[in-house]
Amino acid sequence: MPEPPKVPIPTLLRLATYYRVLVEEEEKGAPRLSSKRIGELCGISATQVRKDLSFFGVGGKPGVGYAPSQLREAVAKVLRLDRVHKVAIVGAGRLGQALAAYPGLGAYNFNVVAVFDADRRKVGKSVGKSLKIEDAATLPRRLKQLKTRIVALTVPATAAQEAADKAVAGGANRILNFTPAHVSVPNGCIVRSVAFTLEFAVLAFFDNHGNR
Amino acid sequence: MPEPPKVPIPTLLRLATYYRVLVEEEEKGAPRLSSKRIGELCGISATQVRKDLSFFGVGGKPGVGYAPSQLREAVAKVLRLDRVHKVAIVGAGRLGQALAAYPGLGAYNFNVVAVFDADRRKVGKSVGKSLKIEDAATLPRRLKQLKTRIVALTVPATAAQEAADKAVAGGANRILNFTPAHVSVPNGCIVRSVAFTLEFAVLAFFDNHGNR
CATH class of the missing domain: 1.10.10.10 (Winged helix-like DNA-binding domain superfamily/Winged helix DNA-binding domain)
Structure with missing residues (x-):
């Protein structure tokens, strides 16, 4: 290689x-x-x-x-945006659903191919353009089937590590972590963080601190 | 000061x-x-x-x-998370609505007090826990009324600068930019970026590049 x-x-x-x-x-x-x-x-x-x-x-x-x-x-x-990248979303809460339907991803050649949730009551419901929420228990198997190696984590912070572990078990090697939790992954996997709650905290710090 | x-x-x-x-x-x-x-x-x-x-x-x-x-x-x-920080959300699309309802913000003492959208058809609709979408045209006046200086931008990238300008006109001095667009603000304002589309692009780069 x-x-x-x-x-x-x-x-x-x-x-x-x-x-x-x-x-x-x-x-x-x-x-x-x-x-x-x-x-x-x-x-x-x-x-x-x-x-x-x-x-x-x-x-x-x-x-x-x-x-x-x-x-x-x-x-x-x-x-490498000259090719289509398949993405799986883990966590079909509001954020995950917003991401699944976000048109900006298509502009970058990202294609959401699956959305998972651990809540069985959500399984089978429609999400994004033409997807149905799948059971998070099937995540490793489905990622392998779909040959999807990019995963977006939109679960609660407390469920982030377990979801990351399942994704890695399914062959995912690149994780976009939307939770504020730290997730550990094996060597060879890349985690990028979209830590918006932490960024809000940064803004709080500047309250009344005046100009910078 | x-x-x-x-x-x-x-x-x-x-x-x-x-x-x-x-x-x-x-x-x-x-x-x-x-x-x-x-x-x-x-x-x-x-x-x-x-x-x-x-x-x-x-x-x-x-x-x-x-x-x-x-x-x-x-x-x-x-x-300064020991006090409540008021937040206004500009852009009531899926992402803005997900943010308005996100319980994680309350845990950090952030309180969403208003949600705006430029689409008049959305104005008056319910969002978050107990808010109604307001007309983005009223943004500067309403921010002053509400004394809200933190604004989250969840508009399309092409509308980001105009939304930021209006927010600044209303006295906002800290902006969390969820769009991939660059926004210019006057000195004394702080912009932090939650550039998730750009982070997806970073992950695309590592496709087939193997371990790192």
Whole structure:
């Protein structure tokens, strides 16, 4: 297996930001985009934009800029957004259901193929566009069947580790953790966290602390 | 106005993580907690836990550890979670509605006091526990009325900047941005991002890149 490229996570997040802006500008029919303009739209300096893109061999012409579609394709290739990624959602509460129906995921080539919940009363109910909630007890087997290796955890925090363990047992190796709980996974698995409750706490800290 | 304490954001995020674990352990009735145990539950080293807590003048007894309730109160005081924080949600789509009803916010002393949407057909409909969706056109006036300075943006990415501008016009100075769009705010305002679509893109990158 080829050695994975060593790209720092902040660089990947910036590339994903460029990708979104490029999709939008392409839809608007923008003929060329300067690194300055891309930077403005992303809240990133023009120098950083040029540095990131040239690192991946994507060059703009000085004074002319980048062709949005070409650049979008190049960034998509780096991030592997040029193929469909299957996603399973574990936890069919409000957040899980919102995620299952979120149109923004399709724009990034993510396809929600299954939604699970441990509450048997929810099993069989419709969710997202054309899915039915499945029993979380079947998670490992179903992930293998569906060949799905990306899992979003939208369970309560106290159920996060158990859900992660089941997902890993089913072959998942990339977990997006929407709970504030820490989950342990074996080597080779990647967990990214969407810790919105923790971010609220950060905002609380700045209450009455005035400007920064 | 007193100078705000300079605490790095990663430290605040760790404190918020300790807080959550402390609430849970307190509920379970744990008599004492060692820094090792707190670290395990948070996925953070015991040394880091001790360092963070001693920085804020919270000391554990060697070999005895911390009293959960006392430590929880001390951390809450630092993060200002010892008071109620009012939150307005802008964007009453599935995500905004899920957030409005999310019980985890109450556990951190966040109280959703208003939900707005630009779609007039949604205005007046019930959301969360006992709220009605309000017209986004009234956002600045209503935020001032409600004295709400924390706003969660759950609008489409293309509407994020306009929503942020309106929130700032209403006196909001802390924004939690759930959209993948960059939003510009004046000095003195803080924006934190919950960029879950970007995090999905990070996971896509690791497809077939094997172990890391």
